[in-house]
Amino acid sequence: MCYFDHQLWPCGWWKWGNFREQCPREYRTGETCGLKLVFNTYLEPEVCRHCDQIYKKQRRVAKMDDDVRRWRGEGNRRATIEKTEREMLALNMQIAELWAEHEVRKHAINY
Structure with a gap:
């Protein structure tokens, strides 16, 4: 349940962005727990x-x-x-x- 940015294009294509916030389940610095949640969605104006x-x-x-x-x-x-x-x-x-x-x-x- 770590948080990542999310990029979304008008056609529906998407990709994970940068790591933003660590969840309380993971105690090691710099590590992620493996579950990804969207921190912020950035809508891209051009085509993918x-x-x-x-x-x-x-x-x-x-x-x-x-x-x-x-x-x-x-x-x-x-x-x-x-x-x-x-x-x-x-x-x-x-x-x-x-x-x-x-x-x-x-x-x-x-x-």
Whole structure:
């Protein structure tokens, strides 16, 4: 039952901050009892690093999609289109993994 700061982002991502106060259960100086309680919650105004990575990948996929549409109209770029579509598929899988990690972290209590 030692007290720690708590950082919270608008998307629900959070992390423990600095140690603030020792509880009466732990008598050793500098040690914590292992139970964490929130001393103060700091709301962060910007997006978390995880969401920022996701948004960057989504912008990249959107750019690739626009390029593929343009190339299809031009014709004669089949190999480039196929390569870009494979990259888009890989990026979409990475985005899905990042969202899954984000949801797990958002609902976890032990990080």
